[in-house]
Amino acid sequence: MGKVWFIGAGPGAPDLLTVRGARLIGEADVVVWARSLVHEGILEYASPGASIFESTTIPLEGVRGFYERAVDEDLKVARVHSGDPSLYGAVMEQIELCDELGLDWEIVPGVSSLGAAAAAIGRELTVPEVSQSVILTRRASRTPMPEGEDIRSFAEHGTTMAIFLSAAKPRVLQEELLEGGYAPETPCAVVYRASWPDERVIECSLEDLAERVREAGFTRQALILIGPGLGAGGTRSHLYSPAFSHMFRRAESEQKGADAAT
Numbered sequence: 001m002g003k004v005w006f007i008g009a010g011p012g013a014p015d016l017l018t019v020r021g022a023r024l025i026g027e028a029d030v031v032v033w034a035r036s037l038v039h040e041g042i043l044e045y046a047s048p049g050a051s052i053f054e055s056t057t058i059p060l061e062g063v064r065g066f067y068e069r070a071v072d073e074d075l076k077v078a079r080v081h082s083g084d085p086s087l088y089g090a091v092m093e094q095i096e097l098c099d100e101l102g103l104d105w106e107i108v109p110g111v112s113s114l115g116a117a118a119a120a121i122g123r124e125l126t127v128p129e130v131s132q133s134v135i136l137t138r139r140a141s142r143t144p145m146p147e148g149e150d151i152r153s154f155a156e157h158g159t160t161m162a163i164f165l166s167a168a169k170p171r172v173l174q175e176e177l178l179e180g181g182y183a184p185e186t187p188c189a190v191v192y193r194a195s196w197p198d199e200r201v202i203e204c205s206l207e208d209l210a211e212r213v214r215e216a217g218f219t220r221q222a223l224i225l226i227g228p229g230l231g232a233g234g235t236r237s238h239l240y241s242p243a244f245s246h247m248f249r250r251a252e253s254e255q256k257g258a259d260a261a262t
Helices: 019-027 040-045 060-073 092-101 113-121 151-155 170-180 206-216 252-261
Strands: 003-008 030-033 051-054 076-081 104-108 134-138 160-164 187-192 200-205 222-226
Touching (some): 003 019, 003 060, 003 092, 019 040, 019 076, 019 104, 030 040, 030 060, 060 076, 113 160, 113 187, 113 222, 134 151, 151 160, 151 170, 170 206, 187 206, 206 222
Parallel strands (some): 003 076, 003 104, 030 051, 030 076, 134 160
Antiparallel strands (some): 160 222, 187 200, 187 222
16 A cells, blocks of 8 residues: 655755754655645755656645556555644645545654744743744635634734735735734844755744835745734743752752751
8 A cells, every 4th residue: 555745844954954854755655745845955855766746736636646646556655744734735626526536644843934033033932931832824815714714803912923814915914913912112023944055034023024025026025023012021930940840840949958967
């Protein structure tokens, strides 16, 4: 029986592909990848005898042929996705297709564009006492959003938001974020093609977001981050605090008391 590996290729840079992903691409008989989203450098991991197909213009019905062939010829297929397949990866319909065909499958996680964007701006997204939650979402476009998942509703939480697939209408996005409750001075970051050679970063306040995105000409492949945590500093986590105990370390005060008792 053949098998499909849905492999997260990472955000762009070929060396952000995981060791497991690289190994499985090398073991695959067929590699299916999308040039529009995945760096061509990942093909260096493919074996010389592998059949390689570029899928940018192929709908799901076209991919079916690869999976049927995998069943008939007992082939291993590496279906390479950008970032991590669990985030806007369009992987569920492919899994359902594999189940329909009786084809074994496995998801191989990858580095998300969110992680790469946070690295690009040099920020931790969960800052103690400021923001301990991250909302991952997108604006409604040709693909509608479920009821209650609009930008305004999420903005009411006031925590860090990572907004995917929404750079094409920055003015509308800015208005929705302000209407949801973010202050005009809330820090934002826009990361275009995180980890690619042409990566670009904009850091600004919410009140300047639309203008800055328009000036840069970003309409796609940009992740927008917003929240007070992006500008916060001066707080400490309990993890490394000398006053905090956990199962692997006593607080300094407890240690001194123990030492005195002995």
